[in-house]
Amino acid sequence: MTDTSPTFDFAPQTRILARLVEGVRDGQLDDPTPCPGVAVRNMLGHVHGVAIAFRDAARKDLGPTTDTAPDATTQDVGPDWRAALPKALDELADAFRDPAAWTGMTRAGSVDLPGAVAAAVAVDELVVHGWDLARATGQEYEPDPTALRVSHDFLLASVDAEGNGIFGPVVPVPEDAPLLDRTVGLSGRDPGWTRQA
Template sequence: MTDDTMFDLAPQARIVAQLVQGVTDEQLAGPTPCPDYAVRDLLGHLAGLSEAFGAAAGKRLGPATDTPPATSVPDLDPGWRSDLPKALDALAEAWRDPAAWTGTTRAGGVDLPGAVAAAVAVDELVVHGWDLARATGQSYDPDPVALHIAHTFLHGSVDDSGNGIFGPVVPVPADAPLLGRAVGLSGRDPGWTRRV
């Protein structure tokens, strides 16, 4: 991926925002495919990454861009049902600025090229969209462009020992749907289902 490769994050951000609207209060304490996250934690993480990658797009370096994601999970704001979709929309809007894709920025305390930061952001939206859908029993059809970018990014992150950026890759058949292959590359079991 080069600095002049731009894509629109808005379609995937809208899909995640729709999933957010489908979460019930009773599901907030439920498990997700991320072992350390309940649904409420996943929503808090989505809020935090929206702020962080929006700031990264604007090169507004500071606490939002400098804090590693594993350090803490943001508390879920009481107004999350309306605030999180707005944050997702603002994230997508920030990456519409061509300047976001040039030079270097920072996210999660890591300096990286702007275009790579955008790929990480869309990967987060695709994978955590899947997490949220699975955890709350919703259907999920990610934006095809976002899914392709996320799969390419995750595939490129696998090292010689079979580890990706999120841990060991879960083997998935080569002829599986692209979403399943991306999920496996993210270290998740595509067959994960919530306990009812």
């Protein structure tokens, strides 16, 4: 039986995120992000951990990196983050080029899930945290359109009858708002957040 799960290329979004990482100034590492209590340095550390965990999930290389629940508030950037984080993002994109990454079961964040679902979770992390970093550091952000659509659909499907998504209560956004704003709202963030907020 042939697997018909849709696949997509991670590379456009990982390259966009790598450029955002490159644009972070050292003096911004302690600045706040749209996630309460999470500084830029913690968000960078979280993204690094996410890239490694989902790279290993795609490879079905299960162990400490895939068994640990992510926590953006405690992760920090390492001393070599400017080189290590883009490298991990490249490796993540490369791992999902293997058709086997999209089939069967795997694990990430200590949760067992199908490979195709792991891909959707991973790209959602890249899209939403790209927005977090861009807003926190004053950079322009236009995510990869395919990644954005996958992220939006994944978050929309997770909303329950009470209006809660996987990251907390959904922030209402007009239906005619840009897709990125609607996706950010589904993630429990205010699309109007600024560094002065």
